[in-house]
Amino acid sequence: xxxxxxxxxxxxxxxxxxxxxxxxxxxxxxxxxxxxxxxxxxxxxxxxxxxxxxxxxxxxxxxxxxxxxxxxxxxxxxxxxxxxxxxxxxxxxxxxxxxxxxxxxxxxxxxxxxxxxxxxxxxxxxxxxxxxxxxxxxxxxxxxxxxxxxxxxxxxxxxxxxxxxxxxxxxxxxxxxxxxxxxxxxxxxxxxxxxxxxxxxxxxxxxxxxxxxxxxxxxxxxxxxxxxxxxxxxxxxxxxxxxxxxxxxxxxx
Numbered sequence: 001x002x003x004x005x006x007x008x009x010x011x012x013x014x015x016x017x018x019x020x021x022x023x024x025x026x027x028x029x030x031x032x033x034x035x036x037x038x039x040x041x042x043x044x045x046x047x048x049x050x051x052x053x054x055x056x057x058x059x060x061x062x063x064x065x066x067x068x069x070x071x072x073x074x075x076x077x078x079x080x081x082x083x084x085x086x087x088x089x090x091x092x093x094x095x096x097x098x099x100x101x102x103x104x105x106x107x108x109x110x111x112x113x114x115x116x117x118x119x120x121x122x123x124x125x126x127x128x129x130x131x132x133x134x135x136x137x138x139x140x141x142x143x144x145x146x147x148x149x150x151x152x153x154x155x156x157x158x159x160x161x162x163x164x165x166x167x168x169x170x171x172x173x174x175x176x177x178x179x180x181x182x183x184x185x186x187x188x189x190x191x192x193x194x195x196x197x198x199x200x201x202x203x204x205x206x207x208x209x210x211x212x213x214x215x216x217x218x219x220x221x222x223x224x225x226x227x228x229x230x231x232x233x234x235x236x237x238x239x240x241x242x243x244x245x246x247x248x249x250x251x252x253x
Contacts, residue, residue, distance in 0.1 A: 009058035018044040036209035079156035091135025102152030140171035160191035
């Protein structure tokens with residue numbers, strides 16, 4: 001059984017179907033990538049899974065429990081948390097105060113909550129910012145703050161919504177290292193991303209949406225060669241670059 005299972009999910013806004021009969025699963029310990037062109041329904045799907053929206057139809061289960069339409073804070077308490085594409089830290093509060101907001105979900109004791117917040121801050125390379133206002137941070141640091149705050153809730157699974165979008169190449173590498181480290185520690189991750197060079201090498205599988213419909217699901221290498229995915233999103237140039245990269249990796253082994 002998958003840790004997260006989405007079955008026949010449809011989300012309509014009036015007559016517009018943002019997601020149409022989408023089904024997939026994410027196994028415990030996996031990194032699953034969710035990709036597709038702008039407007040394909042990726043963030044809407046995240047909102048349904050995390051409890052922001054109640055889907056029009058379909059079923060979402062987490063750790064064997066039906067969570068369809070369950071409130072976001074209840075889903076977070078079950079161990080499924082998320083970041084947001086548009087970062088919105090509590091600007092006037094310090095970084096550690098921001099992360100404590102997440103830590104208090106599990107740890108009502110102030111000392112224990114601070115210990116957990118400091119652990120997550122260190123994990124996300126934010127030590128030097130700990131006692132500084134979140135509003136003064138760069139976008140890269142704010143994205144890591146989003147991750148730290150989500151991790152402070154002690155989740156079993158985290159949904160990352162464009163965690164590396166808008167970052168410098170150095171910041172992208174730091175975030176990718178952080179995500180890989182989380183997987184090594186046993187975290188299950190579903191991530192939306194447009195930077196293919198970041199998501200493809202670290203994902204165990206890729207799910208592709210286009211026009212609200214799932215058009216493909218499989219290993220990154222297979223997805224990069226899928227004609228429908230290339231036509232809808234990747235393009236021939238990226239597909240060839242990825243194939244060449246995989247060939248070089250194989251030769252090095």
